[in-house]
Amino acid sequence: MMLDNSEDLDTVTAAVASGSVPRQPPPTSHAYVHDNPDLGLLPADYRLSDDDAQRRIDQLDEELSGTVGSLADNSYSRTVRRLRNLCKFYQRLPTSCILQRYPTLDSQNPVGLGGYSDVFRAVSEAYGAVAVKRIRSHVYSDRSTAFKAFSAEAVTWKHIRHPNVIPFRGVFTSPTEFSIVSDWMAHGDIVSYIKSNAEAHLEMLILDIFDGLRFIHGINLVHGDLKGTNILINNQHQACLADFGFTTLVRTNTMTPRTTTALEGGSVRWMAPELLTGRGDLHPQTDVYAFGVVLWEILTCRLPFEDLSADAVVAVRVSQGLRPCLRCITDSPAVPDGLLNTITSSWIDTHSSRPVLNDTLREQLLLPVLPTPKLRVRGFTRLLFLLHAVFGSTAALLLLQMFPEEQLPVAILLTLFAVLFVRHLFNPTIRLVPIQTTYFGPSLLIIDPTLIAQGWNGLSAFSCACLLAVHVPMVIWLKGQFFPSVITFCLVIFASAFVCGYHDVSYGILRMRQLMRSYQPKDDHRTQLYVSGLPDEVTKKQLHQTFSVFGDIDWLSLHDEAQSSRSHNHCIVQFKNNNAAEKALLDMDGFELEGKQLRVERRHAFRLLSTQTNGQIALA
Numbered sequence: 001m002m003l004d005n006s007e008d009l010d011t012v013t014a015a016v017a018s019g020s021v022p023r024q025p026p027p028t029s030h031a032y033v034h035d036n037p038d039l040g041l042l043p044a045d046y047r048l049s050d051d052d053a054q055r056r057i058d059q060l061d062e063e064l065s066g067t068v069g070s071l072a073d074n075s076y077s078r079t080v081r082r083l084r085n086l087c088k089f090y091q092r093l094p095t096s097c098i099l100q101r102y103p104t105l106d107s108q109n110p111v112g113l114g115g116y117s118d119v120f121r122a123v124s125e126a127y128g129a130v131a132v133k134r135i136r137s138h139v140y141s142d143r144s145t146a147f148k149a150f151s152a153e154a155v156t157w158k159h160i161r162h163p164n165v166i167p168f169r170g171v172f173t174s175p176t177e178f179s180i181v182s183d184w185m186a187h188g189d190i191v192s193y194i195k196s197n198a199e200a201h202l203e204m205l206i207l208d209i210f211d212g213l214r215f216i217h218g219i220n221l222v223h224g225d226l227k228g229t230n231i232l233i234n235n236q237h238q239a240c241l242a243d244f245g246f247t248t249l250v251r252t253n254t255m256t257p258r259t260t261t262a263l264e265g266g267s268v269r270w271m272a273p274e275l276l277t278g279r280g281d282l283h284p285q286t287d288v289y290a291f292g293v294v295l296w297e298i299l300t301c302r303l304p305f306e307d308l309s310a311d312a313v314v315a316v317r318v319s320q321g322l323r324p325c326l327r328c329i330t331d332s333p334a335v336p337d338g339l340l341n342t343i344t345s346s347w348i349d350t351h352s353s354r355p356v357l358n359d360t361l362r363e364q365l366l367l368p369v370l371p372t373p374k375l376r377v378r379g380f381t382r383l384l385f386l387l388h389a390v391f392g393s394t395a396a397l398l399l400l401q402m403f404p405e406e407q408l409p410v411a412i413l414l415t416l417f418a419v420l421f422v423r424h425l426f427n428p429t430i431r432l433v434p435i436q437t438t439y440f441g442p443s444l445l446i447i448d449p450t451l452i453a454q455g456w457n458g459l460s461a462f463s464c465a466c467l468l469a470v471h472v473p474m475v476i477w478l479k480g481q482f483f484p485s486v487i488t489f490c491l492v493i494f495a496s497a498f499v500c501g502y503h504d505v506s507y508g509i510l511r512m513r514q515l516m517r518s519y520q521p522k523d524d525h526r527t528q529l530y531v532s533g534l535p536d537e538v539t540k541k542q543l544h545q546t547f548s549v550f551g552d553i554d555w556l557s558l559h560d561e562a563q564s565s566r567s568h569n570h571c572i573v574q575f576k577n578n579n580a581a582e583k584a585l586l587d588m589d590g591f592e593l594e595g596k597q598l599r600v601e602r603r604h605a606f607r608l609l610s611t612q613t614n615g616q617i618a619l620a
Contacts, residue, residue, distance in 0.1 A: 041085050053090040057083065061094035064159045077220035080159055087151040091144065097154055099170035103130050103181060110134075116149070116245060121184060127169050129184035134177060149245065150178040156221070157182075157244045164212030166232060166240045185240065187233035195301050201237070203366055206295065206339070208239035210365065213291060214357040216241070217284045224282050226290040227270045228297045268311040268318075269304040270294065273349055276315045285351035292346025295339065296324045300603075307532060307569060323347045327559040331572060338367035377428045384461045385500055389421035391464040392496030395489040398475055402486065413493060420500040431507040460499050464492045527581035530603040532570040535594040540571075546593065547573050551580025572603055 048056060060083040064076070087093055103122035112119035116139055120132045140146040150171075157168045157180065169181040187193045190209075194200045209231060216223055223241065230243040272289035274280030293304055304324045305314050326344070329335050342365055345355050355361050377385065396413040400406065471485040531543075540558045547553060558571045575581040589600040 041082060041089070045082075045086060045089075048090070050090070050092075053086065054092055054095070057086050057090070057092055058095050060086070061096055061155075061158075065096070080156060080219075080221070083159075084152050084155050087155055088148040091147055091151075093151055093154065093171060093173070094158075097158060097171045099124075099172050099181060101125065102172050102179075103132055105132065114243070114245075122181075124169070124181065127181075127183065129186070130169060130181050131184045132172075133180040133182070135179070137176070137178065146178060150180070153245045154180055160216060160219070160221070160244065162212055162215045164208045164215070164238060164240050166234075166242045182242070183234070185232035185234055185242075187235075187237070189229045190231040190233060190239055190298055191228040191301050193233045194298060202298065204237075205233075205239045205298070206365065207362070209241070209291070209294065210357060210362055212239070212241040213287060214362075217287065217357055222282045222284055223287050223290075225267055225270075226287055226294055227267045228294060231294065268315050271315075271318070272351065273319045273321075274351055277319045280351060283351060284357075285354045288346050288354045288357065289351070291357075292343045293324060295343050295346075296329065299335065299339075300324075300328050302328075302530075321349070325559055325569070327557065328570075328572070331557050336366050336368045338364045374429050374431060377424070377430060381457060382424065382428050384457045385424040386421060387461050388457075388464070388496040388500045389417045389424065391461070391468060392420075392493050392500070393417040394468060394472075395492040395496070398472065399486070399489050399493075402475065402482075416497065417500075420497075423504070424500065430503040457499055460495045464495055467492055527575065527578045527585075528603040529573045529575075529581055529585055529588075529600055530570065531573060531588070531598055531600050533596055533599045534570060535596045538594065543571055543573070547575075547584055547588070550575070550584040550587070552576040 045056070060079055064079055064083065083094075101124075103124040106121045106123070108120075110118035111121050114133075116136055118134050118136065120134065122130050122132045124130045135146060135150050137143060137146040140149065150173075154168075154171045160168075166185065167183045169183065172179045172181065190205060194202070194205075213223065213226065223244070225243055225245065226241070230241065231239050232242050234240050268276065270290040270293045272280070272286040275282070275286055280286070297304060305317070305322070308314050308317065326340075329343075330340065342355065342361065345353075348354055393414055396410050396417065400410040467488050471482075471488045474482055475485050529547075534543075538558075540556060543558060544553060544556055547556070552575065554574045554576045556571060556573050559569060573581075573584070575584065585600055585602065588598055591598045591600075
């Protein structure tokens with residue numbers, strides 16, 4: 001289990017248990033505490049008798065129960081950390097956590113299985129239907145280690161009180177069992193709920209997840225295992241976060257980095273690349289990455305990277321830049337731009353560049369069209385834009401001198417730079433639209449428009465000026481075609497056009513994409529088929545011919561995996577008639593095409609509900 005900096009505490013606890021270190025050290029023996037401030041324990045905490053330790057634990061538990069945690073300071077999280085470590089050190093739990101009567105299990109067979117626990121449905125006299133999460137003690141080296149993991153989850157869960165977190169009800173312990181009791185979520189996990197409820201309000205469910213995760217981050221905690229199966233639906237049809245076995249505290253500068261490897265715990269398909277490569281520790285932004293994958297998961301109702309069966313392979317590919325297929329959600333015009341932007345920005349390799357869960361992001365999360373920020377360019381930056389237009393025109397004229405017969409291309413370039421010069425002279429406002437692409441490698445590349453306007457602008461202008469200063473005299477002196485100068489002038493033209501025109505072109509591309517999405521097929525009431533297991537070199541024409549035997553095809557979308565080593569991975573087919581789609585589903589699932597066995601299933605396509613439900617998103 002990945003708990004908060006428990007290696008040092010485990011060392012102390014093991015030493016105490018073996019008798020090599022007394023439980024009540026001399027009052028002057030505080031070197032260990034001073035050298036290890038990340039344990040969250042005070043010097044006096046190591047010298048308590050069993051009864052005093054229980055009183056101290058109950059006191060801290062009562063103190064935390066009287067507050068919901070301050071978002072302005074770290075006192076709440078420090079108290080949680082101290083309570084967790086006291087429980088682990090003394091192998092005790094707060095009295096208020098312990099249930100006196102064990103709930104009555106519906107069956108001895110678990111209804112859910114996890115990596116470290118089994119979940120049973122039960123009935124409690126006090127709380128009605130409850131879920132009993134029974135820790136598998138045998139997967140730990142000894143009972144003491146199992147108790148540390150169990151107590152850390154129980155104490156943390158008890159003190160995360162929010163409408164979008166499953167209510168904690170208590171624990172039950174015995175010599176052979178550690179169990180955590182919480183409310184029973186009759187509607188199951190969020191993906192199963194969406195699949196079985198065509199009118200599920202995705203908009204509200206997404207905001208529920210956002211609010212619950214933001215609250216956890218607000219009290220300086222990190223969930224650490226966010227995924228679809230850990231998001232359950234309560235009786236009010238709200239999404240609630242569950243499973244806090246990997247929840248830890250935000251690491252401060254004084255805390256020891258964790259050495260647990262990614263494959264030892266957590267869920268690889270939702271884990272941020274820095275966790276998979278060991279280059280980073282659990283952090284709120286690793287939860288943000290998982291949040292982006294969860295959004296993709298609930299919008300597609302599919303397992304991320306389902307074509308890769310081994311988690312170890314997924315870990316390697318994600319660390320190399322692989323991400324879930326964006327085309328699977330961009331094919332639908334119902335997905336808001338705000339949601340797409342949140343997903344892509346959450347998947348950035350650098351955790352510091354991922355968004356922060358705040359009010360601004362919440363407001364933009366479900367906007368159909370994101371507002372495009374403007375930047376008013378003044379002074380020196382504006383002069384640099386104008387200089388680029390001059391540099392580009394100069395390079396074009398020099399090329400004309402070297403190639404007099406190429407008058408038309410040069411005239412086009414001169415016209416372009418004249419337009420750019422006039423545009424920046426009389427309209428100093430530019431649009432800040434980032435371009436996201438995977439064409440330059442496996443990683444998701446995001447070009448920051450502010451960086452181009454304020455960083456690359458100056459560097460490019462300086463480089464162009466130096467290149468022209470060197471090559472213009474050479475061209476005049478040689479009076480002929482000097483190949484290095486030709487390359488140089490072409491580079492100057494490209495750099496000048498890119499810096500001057502990038503912001504206008506990127507804004508035009510954005511508007512064109514929005515226009516194209518508005519003309520995409522909107523009749524999502526018809527059955528759509530998701531086809532995977534395609535041959536590597538299959539073409540759209542081949543697939544159209546294969547499926548058209550069942551009826552007229554409305555549209556077919558073949559998804560190229562730009563981040564994958566294969567040419568194609570899957571496609572989506574929509575027929576004009578639902579009966580044709582049902583027949584294709586029945587006959588084509590398992591069909592062999594060019595030596596590959598196809599897998600065909602219904603696609604859960606999202607659509608906009610009627611205006612009576614305020615335009616909320618739903619799945620069909």
